[in-house]
Amino acid sequence: MFLSNLVQKAQQYIDPAVLPGALSNANATKPSKSTLFQQQFHLPATQNPLYEITAELTLPTRKSGLSKSPSAKRQQQWGPNDWDKGADGKGTHYVGQLHLSEQFMCFSTVNTSFVSTASTSASSAFTGRTHGTGTAGNGFTLPLCAVRRVERLHTQSYMFALSITTWNGFDPGSDTKPGAPAPPKLTIQLEGSRQQCERFCDGLKRGLRQGIREVENMRAVAADCYSEYFMYSDFDATPPSTKPDGTPRTPPDTGLGSLFKYPGNSRKLRDRSKMRLWHEYMRENGRNTTLVRQPDFHRLIRVGLPNLLRGEMWELTSGSLYLRLQKPKLYAETLKKHEGEGSLAIDEIEKDLNRSLPEYAGFQSEEGIGRLRRVLTAYSWINAEVGYCQAMNIVVAALLIYLSENQAFYLLSILCDRLLPGYYSTTMYGTLLDQKVFESLVEKTMPVLWEHLSGNDVQLSVVSLPWFLSLYINSMPLIFAFRVLDVFFLEGPKVLFQVGLAILRVNGEELLDATDDGAFISVLKSYFARLGESAHPKSENPKHRAITNFQALMVVAFKEFDGITQQTISEQRSRHKAAVLENIESFAKRTSIRNLGPESKKLSTNDLGFLYDRFYTILYERQQRAQVLQAEEDRKRKASRLRATEIVTGVAGNSAPEMGRVGLGPSTTEMDYDAFREFLAGVAKWAVTDSPSSPTNPNDPSAHRGQNGYFHTLRARPSHPSSPWGRGPEPAEHEFLRRLFKRWDKEGKNSLTLQDVVAGLAPIKGGRDIMGNISYFFELYDDDNDGRVDREGILRISEALLFLSRRGVGGGGFVSPSPTSTGLSEHEDGKRRETKDEQFLSAVSAFIRRCFEYADPDHPSRQAEKEANSAAQQVDLMDLNEKDGPVTSDPLSGSSPSGSDAKDDSVLSRPSTNSFGQTQPQSKHAAANAALDPASPVHITLPTFRMLVLADETLESFFDSGFANSFHLADAPLPSSTITSPTFLSAAQQQHATAPPASIPALSPGGTSSGVVGGAGAGVVPPGKGLRGMLDNIVTDGMRVAAEVRRRMDEAQKELDKGASTRGIEDDDDDDGDEGGRDLLEGAEADAGVERKGESARSREQSLLDQPMVEEPRQERGKAKQEEVDAEMEKSTMFER
Amino acid sequence: MTDSTTASAPKPSSSVKLVLLGEAAVGKSSLVLRFVNNDFQPNKEPTIGAAFLTQKCQLPSRTIKFEIWDTAGQERFASLAPMYYRNAQSALVVYDITKPSSLVKAKHWVAELQRQASPGIVIALVGNKLDLCDDDSPEDDAQDGENVDGHEEEAVRKVSTAEAKAYADEESLLFYETSAKTGHNVSEVFTAIANAIPETSLKGPRGGAGGGTQAAISGGGGQDSSRVNLNARGDAGAKEGCAC
């Protein structure tokens, strides 16, 4: 599934808009030769041009032609030695290029070359004029499994000549045996050096061996083709329903039309004569997979396909048949896999089921509605990015009249992925782009009309958009829309333009009279209604009178606008692409920014614009880097699989994937943890790593994105795939980042949307509220949301503060530069920085001390309860503890006076009466140390935390502005002068310094916790002394304390290990006791989890890469086998099934 | 240019571009169909891109010819919207009173129009499908379209009049609750818009070839038999409906 998604994505990026020959657009990447090859022959994305050689194809002389009177005589058998009769002028000769891919052999008279040295014009020759033959020209597109036998003909000259017998998986009939006729033998003379010919033949042999595996698929695919049924007997408009031996034959599903009648009057459409002609053609030229394209094939399509063969020919000419051949079960499996599931797309589909071609009887029935539902749903599953777009319902409904639902599914894929790129995407950029292209073609080819339209402010695209979006199906009467489709599938998207231009041309005069949208639309509306009428009703000549408006339209479209080629379209597309995407993006951006939820109102529009850009830039850059890596891997893999000399074509590797854009339809809208880190590294210095693993660019322009204006739209930056982090600074990894990510990820889906990011940042950046920031920080560490942060949390908070400040954080501003800094605005005052840093360090040290000093022990009463509960076990535990010795090395607890106090040392038991009141009499130091003792669980509450922060000027300033300012958005902060604390705060600060401690509770919001603090505070603070004054006495040697923090954490870890070893006998109720340890454990698990996740992501990638490798051994085996076979193969027969 | 329905002295006539916006299946096309043809179709095809129709609205002092752009509601068609609301003098932003999400979407559209459309655009907020809630119209609507997502009984009002009205007042929008199905309030909305268009922003009928245009339009309208009902309401003048 994932792989096929990738393939699809890749296909989306292969936008024909950037076909070569297009005016060079710096950003446009040229499609690879493989892509071009696939486009010319309508092959699946798995096929690469491996070998090619100039060749001459000889076909037996046709016994009948459209021009001659049709004859129903069965064609004579063609002997293997007849081929050179062709050289005498018998038979039809085509000179062209023979190509070989992994699973196909293709011959085309449209000469193209896909070797690596081929010029772009040689590789894209098929995009020029094709004279009605489509890109593949005359020739064949033969799946190798359809080759039954290859013989090397003995020629008079040294030339290589092959005789190829094809089949459709069934034994052909003969004069004595009923069955469909054998497809013709193809005689191909290779024209190249002996070495070239031999290399080609070797490649062919290898492919043929592989092809054996697909014979079953081919049988299944062919059995769904009406031709297989139709050709079984001599021409009969209604083929016999039994075989000669009496066994019944059921015709394959040829769409709803066979149940509900095909649209139009089949007599008037001359369906029967068309069927007869096709019968003749296919008898001589093969059918479905083995069909050979000669000029009559294209002519037969131009005059309109007969009902029963229409679906099959659409499959064949569009190439959806080959997709079906590759994955014949995809449709059924997709439906089965998602049975019963729901999705947004499904809701949207449901809404429209009754609104699709409601006038056709088949769609007033459950049968028709059911098919429509299943095809649309299945496609929405295999291409979730597109999902469902209105208009697809109409297109699919139309297809279902002629195709089985299975066939329609593959054709829909080809339509969305290849023929109408980006039409139905979530931004519909393809639709908008082609409207621009259409307008510019009108301007070019009909300047007078164009002048008139723009002069009268008539917007052409408003009229023409539905023509393209629903392939004329709801603009023209159905029978005519289907004839446009006949040619469209054969010749490609340019047909839509040719027909559109012809419509305007034919109605030119009337349109010149129309002066507003309404009149303009009426003219066309009325014209469409008259398509079936005579184009020359007043003509004397009955032949002229018989020409319908539609026929006349086709003539104008394909004769007069013959010069509109696929190449023209591509050029125009690449010319307008940038403007169209920018339009879409600025629309998307302003809509998106407006709808980011109430939190977003806290940020300025500039900041939101900045975040928007930054967010999507990161996503797309990461996506692109992944693709480059993938492409690189692919290239390597290929190189190792094929011997260097065998790589005759420049397969892949020569084109970097284009970077995604919002305008292309947001393929990714969510940020994972790594992307989040990368995102942060671009907006905050502390998020940049200290030890980059790859060189960073100190002049990274991305750092200056702060200047982006609101309407600045995303623009592709050249990528630097060499570094895993691209061009930006390498992000740091820290527990704090993880906590932040978790907090922002409100729904716990392990990824962030833009809205999550905005909602996450808004309270920090937008609030400018110190209380808010303090609580925000506190909550980050309050894992279980109980309003307490335990010992472990306190240590982690301190660590985070040190982490955040390691590049300096100070005063009101965020001032310090750093060598690895991203180039954010810097102040050069190094000294000042140093002192600021030191200040911060000591502030954090002080903070830790105070934390432990003022920490509350866990609730006494609960403790007592637990103790009672666990009394039985405690004996054992004490034994154990005795054996292992005291867990902590704190000397103070060891010297506790009473025996019961000795228990305090044990991991699992705590003094039942330990409380602030009790510890208070002890020295401050002792209290602090006791609090540091991991054995006695403590916690701080938000009010305590708040008090401790506010007690320190440096920390206070950090929470007031430093933290917020450390995120640099569009409105880059100016030095401290711009940052003003809310006035109530400054007042409060002053109170701290002078007023009695009673003011402290006033700072905390009312509620249960504030009472606790009030009590504690009142108990602790000696009367008459300001809080700050008292705390100032505490040691401020930052480095030492930081080291202490480390030591304590290590100890806690040891504790944890210990806890783990005793876990077996632990009482569940004691979980409070080692909460810290648990936490740590969780932390450890989280670490491991992330690591593991990273690994699994990697291994997933690996397995992705491995996937094709899986085939390798098989191929090796194949090779080996082939060599065996080679040895015993008789000289003249190269291959035989 | 003469108007076929104005017998006496020709009133000044002017055209007004109106765009309809709103979530998919709230009934935009149905409102237009009701206004233009006085008709209702339960199985209305979704609008692809946009449909264009015109209809005249007679005011005591003048005739307004609405050039109506009915847009597609599916989210992804939103990026096409600027193409349609370009130069619009008025807009009808529609939501479905049984679907709260559609009001949210309507608010987005209002915001978009206020910032991006022509300044001074007259916007009407319209809560449609009033017939689905019994407190207002007791008509028997036993079988309503599939728009109700199959929950016939649950198809009650989910957006209160007061809430929507308050929002409309805040943003200075015209506000109506309508039913395309029964026709309730439909012509009132359009008349109110016509009245609200400032005299100064009115331009004459476009182009000089008035007579010719008229003829061409009538021809077109006649062809489109499924959408044009010539027996439309009496107060409406010549009309033409086209959907491309």
Ligand SMILES: Nc1nc2c(ncn2[C@@H]2O[C@H](COP(=O)(O)OP(=O)(O)OP(=O)(O)O)[C@@H](O)[C@H]2O)c(=O)[nH]1
């Ligand atoms: N009960 C009821 N149903 C309505 C009303 N208006 C529209 N509907 C139904 O709602 C469905 C959608 O109506 P449309 O007019 O096509 O909606 P829309 O907004 O044009 O939809 P899109 O073109 O997809 O954007 C149809 O089935 C209508 O019959 C109404 O006033 N009352």
Ligand SMILES: [Mg+2]
């Ligand atoms: Mg509609």
